[in-house]
Every structure is written in structure tokens, then in C-alpha cells.
Amino acid sequence: xxxxxxxxxxxxxxxxxxxxxxxxxxxxxxxxxxxxxxxxxxxxxxxxxxxxxxxxxxxxxxxxxxxxxxxxxxxxxxxxxxxxxxxxxxxxxxxxxxxxxxxxxxxxxxxxxxxxxxxxxxxxxxxxxxxxxx
Numbered sequence: 640x641x642x643x644x645x646x647x648x649x650x651x652x653x654x655x656x657x658x659x660x661x662x663x664x665x666x667x668x669x670x671x672x673x674x675x676x677x678x679x680x681x682x683x684x685x686x687x688x689x690x691x692x693x694x695x696x697x698x699x700x701x702x703x704x705x706x707x708x709x710x711x712x713x714x715x716x717x718x719x720x721x722x723x724x725x726x727x728x729x730x731x732x733x734x735x736x737x738x739x740x741x742x743x744x745x746x747x748x749x750x751x752x753x754x755x756x757x758x759x760x761x762x763x764x765x766x767x768x769x770x771x772x773x
Contacts, residue, residue, distance in 0.1 A: 684750060690713055719732055
């Protein structure tokens with residue numbers, strides 16, 4: 640009987656310890672800033688990005704040129720220029736390397752300026768940026 644008192648709790652502890660628990664630490668990875676709006680008329684866009692990121696890169700195969708400048712803390716200004724002869728496309732605009740992909744709601748991208756193929760300024764309110772998981 641004495642052995643059972645010790646064996647049952649020890650067995651339960653072993654089972655609980657062997658169960659996969661929920662990961663509570665940060666999960667580094669990638670988020671995407673996605674463009675919506677009349678993108679075919681635009682050649683370049685500049686926006687303010689808020690949220691901790693370690694790198695900002697162009698989506699694979701996009702041909703975009705990316706320029707960034709830190710504004711202090713977790714804020715950066717990002718400029719994206721479409722490849723020569725074409726413009727920006729609706730969809731992924733930049734990729735972000737971030738310390739925790741589960742905090743996607745902590746990120747925001749706000750359009751500052753948009754330039755047409757003719758290098759005239761377009762109304763930025765027609766363009767919407769969303770930070771999403773790929």
C-alpha cells in the first residue's frame with residue numbers, strides 16, 4: 640500500500656512533465672507589410688513602421704528596392720521603389736524579421752507619401768498598409 644501512495648503521484652508527475660506545454664516565450668520569425676490600393680499607378684511609397692524589427696527586406700522576386708532609416712526606438716521610415724519599367728503591386732510590399740510573430744497587433748504601417756510613374760505625388764489616403772503573418 641505504501642508503494643502505491645508513492646507510485647501513483649510519481650506516475651502522474653511523469654505524465655504531466657512529458658506533455659508538451661504551450662510555449663510562452665517569444666517566437667521570432669517574419670511578418671509582411673501588405674499593400675492595398677491603386678498600386679499599378681504608383682512607382683514608390685514611403686511609410687512609417689512602428690514595431691520592433693531586426694530587418695526589412697523585399698519579398699522574393701519582387702525586384703523592389705528597399706531603403707530604411709531608424710527614427711528611434713521601434714520606429715522606422717521605409718521607402719519602397721518598384722523596379723524600372725513597372726510599379727508596385729497589390730500584396731506583399733516588405734518582409735519584416737521580428738522577435739515575436741505572435742505580437743502582430745503591436746505593428747503598424749502608415750503611408751507618408753506615394754509617387755506615380757511620372758514622379759508626381761499621389762494622394763496617400765487611397766493606399767492602405769496592413770502588417771500580417773505571411
